[in-house]
Amino acid sequence: MAGLVSAQMVLASGPNFPTINDFLPPEILFQGTPFALNRIVLIRLIMTVVILLVLGITTMRAKLIPGRWQGAVEWMLGFVRNNIVYEVMGERRGKRYVPMITTMFMTIFLFNLCEVIPGANIAATATIAMPLVFAFWTFFQYWIAAAREQGLGKYLRHELIPKGVPLPVLIIVLPMQLLDVLVVRPVSLMVRLFANMLAGYFILELCLAAAQYFLVNVTDKLMMPLGGFMLIAALVMTLFESFVAALQAFIFATLSTVYINLSYPEEA
Amino acid sequence: MDLITLAEVSGNLSAIGYGLAAIGPGIGVGIIFGKAIEATARQPELGGRIQTLMWIGFGLVEFLALLGIVCGFLFS
């Protein structure tokens, strides 16, 4: 970092560092209408088409005896079903939520992967709107499940007044729990995903911008090793961000399942 | 940036603020996962239930760190 700062001081035009403006790209199509498009929305749309095409063709060609690619897709579906939904909710309850959680996991994972795809370089989930839509889907699902399975009153009583809490503590716990049920759950889902994508983008682009700057823009040969180091760091961060993409999708899906499961009455 | 200034610190105080805000949740999340692993090791048959509780706690604790991020932008 010291090298970075001094280099910035030496040269008038510093490296092309990422800014948060990258997350607020200008509208490029249909400006001003409710259907305006910016760069991230465009990436999202393209990724959607790619997902529909690839998975659609896989589904159309799905055979009884799976090939290698079909096996991988089936493994993923099986992972979401068994390791996320059935693990948390059990098979009987979880059955109706398998499509929802599968949609969430696959979409978030593949949208997150856009972060390390050259040309896109920014996660398709990296504006707050996409995580917001997902988070509110979960939000509505767990309220609906609560109303259907045990009634809202019973659900709120169960959630807001934990068993065995003395009255004075309850005065603090009650609003906290209410806040948790109403705000914290969806907002934390939303912000976690978005913040992770934001941080990943910054770290990755920082490494790449520095590598480009030191290897290409700066003529000073002394800076070459630093540029090489930054390139290797970018490579490592790319791998790490692919991992984070899967991890965040997993956490989002698991937490959605957990929240929905909390709406069900305690299992006997 | 003039010649007299040899070194300057630029940036935002909110970065430091977020660093401080992340300490607590960092410790908390660490404890949650550590305890969950410990509990699962002691009673592997309750693994599913422990994992569910672990995720609930994780969501709650990590919200503090996320709050730190939002506040960093909010008050800058």
Next chain:
Amino acid sequence: MTLAQTGGIKLFLPQTYDIIWSFIILVVIALFFYKFMLPRFQKIFDERASKIEGGISKAKVAQEEADAAKKKFEDQLKSARVDASKIRDDARAEASHIIADARSRAETEAAQITANAQRSIESQQQQALVSLKSEVGALATSLAGKILGTRLQDDSVQSSMLDSMIDELGQDKDKAA
């Protein structure tokens, strides 16, 4: 570095068009998963499971059939064994029957032969008796003649004559026998 220059809070305030597009995308993808992909894959999973189960049940049926066949064979073998022993017993009984039959027949035959022999001996005896009687008669006649023909002076002559006669008689008797 440059984060603070624009109002960062904008990041957390979604734009209308962004939400609309996200919603549309989510609906499309969710429909795709709900209505198309997962049912298809579920069908394939079920089909595969039923096929595996069917294979297992088929194997079970085959196993049962094999067991039944084996049981049948064993039963047949057992009944064959029983039959064989029965046949053997029958044969043995028949054989003993035959032997007894043969023996009885041989005995009757032997008895018959013995009876026949007895009868022929008896008849021969009868014959011999008859011929002896006739011969003795003739001899007695001739002896009487001889006695009458010679003078019976002394006892020696008389006794020698008697001896010779008895000798002759014995020879005749031997000849007749």
